[in-house]
Amino acid sequence: MHTDLVAALDIGGTKIAGALVDGHGRIQARAQRATPAREDGDTVMRAVEAVLGELAASPLWGRVTAVGIGSAGPVDASAGTVSPVNVPGWRGYPLVRRVRHAAGDLPVELIGDGVAITAAEHWQGAARGHDNALCMVVSTGVGGGLVLSGRLHPGPTGNAGHIGHISVDLDGDPCPCGARGCVERIASGPNIARRALDAGWRPGPDGDTSAAAVAAAARLGDPVAVASFERAAQALAAGIAATATLVEIDIAVIGGGVGKAGDVLFAPLRKALAGYATLSFVQRLAVVPAQMGTDAGLVGAAAAALTRTADATPARV
Known part of the structure; x- marks a missing residue:
């Protein structure tokens, strides 16, 4: 990518x-x-608009060639709209049109937040040098994105790679999305904690009932905490193996709060993956922690805008 400047x-x-x-x-x-x-x-x-206004006040703004947006989803990049679950005021909201207007008619590229993090990990992080990769964010929800044949693959609406809503338990718990047994319903942070509490795990004196607290208990050998992470790892392994079998990825990158649990997650995940990724072309699949940290969304949104500028494609919306 050349030395253009973009807003993210x-x-x-x-x-x-x-x-x-x-x-x-x-x-x-x-x-x-x-x-x-x-x-x-x-x-x-x-x-x-306040964030854009502050960026536009920078002396560097004159060099900006495009704006990249990574947004909580669902997004619809083909329509330029967003409907984030956690922002109820935005339903089919025309974000691309509004941002383009606020940014002085610069071209605007919209992708989902999982796809943005994927773009960042592929450009600068753990998936660098891999032409076919799945990157996942495992935290309050489970999102993701794909790199195929060396290029980000957001799909027509910007949601491709949304591994959190692959069903891995046909008779599992109902998921808020309407399906059953989704990866997210088993492997997200709140669901890891819920399962541990339901099975009798009790927090320490601080009363912390987060997945991070369950991870700390698992590191100390608490069997209920260990079992909750093993179940999450199994769900993630099934979803990753299904994705690898479908599109031949060779690396899966896991970020987000749950991804920071370390060996409590990755050891049972790699073990479970060996049982699901059994065909010859997926047996060498690597699973690694993300590297990009809290700036991943910004760097990934920038990557999407820079790629769009380099392709010199006309504005989508």
Whole structure:
């Protein structure tokens, strides 16, 4: 990617982060606002416009060639709209049109947050050098994205690779998405904690009932905590193996809060994967932790904008 400068937005239910990012993935300026997630859609948009306004005040803004957006989903890149589950004021919200207007008619590229993190890990992180990769975010939910034949593969609406809603337990618990036994329903942080609590795990004196607290207990050998992580690992392994079998990825990268659990997650995950990824062309599949950290969404949104600029494709919407 050349040394162009792009603006990047990482939009979630808690914060709206913005940055100016160069062609080497380096952040040159930042801005951030809290997401007024319980307010109406235009109030949320004003927070986005405030972030863009702060970036536009930078002396570097004149070099910006495009804007990349990684947004909580669902997104519809073909329509330029977003309907984030955790921002109820935005349903079919015309984010691309509004951002383009706020950014002085620069071209705008929209992708989902899982796809953005995938773009970052492939460009600068753990999937660098791999032409076929799955990157996952395992935290409050489970999202993901794909790199196929060396290129980001967002799909027509920007949601391809959404591994959290592959069903891995045909008779499993109902998932809020409407299906049963989804990877997310078993492997997300809140579900790991819920399962441990239901099975009799009790938090320490601090009362922390998060998945991180369950991970700490598992590291100390608590059998209920260990079992909850093993069940999450099994669900992740089944979803990863299904994806690898379908599209021939050779690496799966796992980020997000649950991905930080270390061996408590990765040891049973690699063991379970060996039992699911059995065909010859998926047996060498590597599973590794993400490297990009909290700036992954911004760097990935920038990568999408830079790639679009390099392709010189006309604006989608």
